[in-house]
Amino acid sequence: xxxxxxxxxxxxxxxxxxxxxxxxxxxxxxxxxxxxxxxxxxxxxxxxxxxxxxxxxxxxxxxxxxxxxxxxxxxxxxxxxxxxxxxxxxxxxxxxxxxxxxxxxxxxxxxxxxxxxxxxxxxxxxxxxxxxxxxxxxxxxxxxxxxxxxxxxxxxxxxxxxxxxxxxxxxxxxxxxxxxxxxxxxxxxxxxxxxxxxxxxxxxxxxxxxxxxxxxxxxxxxxxxxxxxxxxxxxxxxxxxxxxxxxxxxxxxxxxxxxxxxxxxxxxxxxxxxxxxxxxxxxxxxxxxxxxxxxxxxxxxxxxxxxxxxxxxxxxxxxxxxxxxxxxxxxxxxxxxxxxxxxxxxxxxxxxxxxxxxxxxxxxxxxxxxxxxxxxxxxxxx
Amino acid sequence: xxxxxxxxxxxxxxxxxxxxxxxxxxxxxxxxxxxxxxxxxxxxxxxxxxxxxxxxxxxxxxxxxxxxxxxxxxxxxxxxxxxxxxxxxxxxxxxxxxxxxxxxxxxxxxxxxxxxxxxxxxxxxxxxxxxxxx
Numbered sequence: 001x002x003x004x005x006x007x008x009x010x011x012x013x014x015x016x017x018x019x020x021x022x023x024x025x026x027x028x029x030x031x032x033x034x035x036x037x038x039x040x041x042x043x044x045x046x047x048x049x050x051x052x053x054x055x056x057x058x059x060x061x062x063x064x065x066x067x068x069x070x071x072x073x074x075x076x077x078x079x080x081x082x083x084x085x086x087x088x089x090x091x092x093x094x095x096x097x098x099x100x101x102x103x104x105x106x107x108x109x110x111x112x113x114x115x116x117x118x119x120x121x122x123x124x125x126x127x128x129x130x131x132x133x134x135x136x137x138x139x140x141x142x143x144x145x146x147x148x149x150x151x152x153x154x155x156x157x158x159x160x161x162x163x164x165x166x167x168x169x170x171x172x173x174x175x176x177x178x179x180x181x182x183x184x185x186x187x188x189x190x191x192x193x194x195x196x197x198x199x200x201x202x203x204x205x206x207x208x209x210x211x212x213x214x215x216x217x218x219x220x221x222x223x224x225x226x227x228x229x230x231x232x233x234x235x236x237x238x239x240x241x242x243x244x245x246x247x248x249x250x251x252x253x254x255x256x257x258x259x260x261x262x263x264x265x266x267x268x269x270x271x272x273x274x275x276x277x278x279x280x281x282x283x284x285x286x287x288x289x290x291x292x293x294x295x296x297x298x299x300x301x302x303x304x305x306x307x308x309x310x311x312x313x314x315x316x317x318x319x320x321x322x323x324x325x326x327x328x329x330x331x332x333x334x335x336x337x338x339x340x341x342x343x344x345x346x347x348x349x350x351x352x353x354x355x356x357x358x359x360x361x362x363x364x365x366x367x368x369x370x371x372x373x374x375x376x377x378x379x380x381x382x
Numbered sequence: 383x384x385x386x387x388x389x390x391x392x393x394x395x396x397x398x399x400x401x402x403x404x405x406x407x408x409x410x411x412x413x414x415x416x417x418x419x420x421x422x423x424x425x426x427x428x429x430x431x432x433x434x435x436x437x438x439x440x441x442x443x444x445x446x447x448x449x450x451x452x453x454x455x456x457x458x459x460x461x462x463x464x465x466x467x468x469x470x471x472x473x474x475x476x477x478x479x480x481x482x483x484x485x486x487x488x489x490x491x492x493x494x495x496x497x498x499x500x501x502x503x504x505x506x507x508x509x510x511x512x513x514x515x516x
Binding site: 127128129130132133134135136139140143144145147148151192193194195196197198242243244245249 | 393418419445446448449452463475479
């Protein structure tokens with residue numbers, strides 16, 4: 001079994017500028033999230049000596065971040081795999097902590113997609129042979145995955161809508177969520193078709209927001225202010241950049257990242273109490289439930305039906321309301337870690353999953369291009 | 383020693399090959415794999431020995447999506463922009479469009495034929511329904 005299992009723990013989480021933060025920069029709200037995460041852990045910025053950071057607005061995100069925060073980290077990981085980066089960092093932070101490259105690892109992200117640029121900022125480089133056809137990234141790729149899943153397995157728009165309705169149900173229990181009005185299957189189906197077969201309500205929000213996660217080794221974690229949330233396993237996988245290079249649009253690399261994470265954790269899907277799956281679009285949740293082994297390939301649509309992943313359902317998924325209803329500032333991955341930590345501490349308020357001892361976080365990058373999985377647990381799971 | 387470069391880059395080679403109005407793709411001389419998008423090495427086996435061959439141009443729609451934009455001022459109908467992924471009979475997949483097919487008529491599984499569109503140096507591959515092609 002890997003030495004990384006139980007080799008690190010989340011000791012602090014923070015968010016800032018969720019929704020709209022006019023007049024603030026990405027670096028401003030990121031700094032506030034970082035302070036909140038450190039404050040609740042009982043740590044200071046001067047304790048941070050490892051930085052794990054990516055974004056879409058800065059050419060050198062980690063360097064701009066360390067300058068703004070006044071950090072002089074002795075270990076930096078700026079691997080940018082898109083929105084999945086931060087879930088991947090859980091594993092690389094555990095690795096750096098266990099190798100002694102750092103003692104306090106900070107994972108952070110901030111963006112002002114809503115009030116700043118006002119639009120999703122496309123990456124500078126785009127696939128050369130797709131661009132002449134004018135795709136609308138990232139929506140085109142996910143609509144194609146949904147269309148293929150529907151054609152191959154009979155997945156319906158109602159089943160996609162179940163994912164959005166479940167997310168809204170959780171968001172209604174989360175005072176920080178951006179969208180909290182009631183939402184029905186009928187509402188989703190009747191919302192404007194933006195990239196057939198996906199409606200507006202099949203697509204994530206575009207908000208401002210920042211998130212931060214602090215990790216350290218278990219010996220130190222036990223002396224800090226919060227109940228430690230232990231890293232049990234992690235894995236990443238990627239096969240392609242462009243969606244036209246994706247071998248099978250109905251099977252993502254989550255199949256491999258998930259298997260790697262479960263192998264390291266020594267756990268199975270049936271051992272998971274709560275899931276945080278990167279829901280940029282409703283189809284994502286169906287794909288990841290299948291690829292991570294919670295149901296058979298092709299069964300994801302019927303699996304989510306009848307409110308199974310909604311509040312009161314058998315499998316709690318995206319208990320903060322997800323990218324669909326909670327927040328989505330361009331890259332969402334860090335928020336999966338934050339919600340998992342809050343659930344495992346028993347500190348999730350009205351949306352708390354009773355007795356949650358294990359949590360799976362899954363990050364998705366670019367256009368189903370990179371997948372990262374991380375599994376966490378309470379002390380009794382070590 | 384600095385690795386020698388091919389005479390021209392793969393994107394320029396693609397542009398000069400398709401200038402004859404037909405779709406050309408690379409094939410690996412070692413493993414035989416068909417390759418698109420154009421590259422300097424084979425993504426199947428790593429070989430540098432690639433050759434251009436004229437492709438059949440035939441393929442099957444693997445998936446589709448249709449961007450529906452709100453009507454612009456002065457317009458009454460929403461604008462559609464339909465995109466497809468086409469699996470070439472030779473194997474590789476590419477993103478493209480079916481410019482002469484109404485978005486609602488595009489079906490996953492429909493057979494299509496490649497056509498080279500655009501201006502010299504900026505050619506792109508689009509598709510027509512197979513039966514409509516020559």
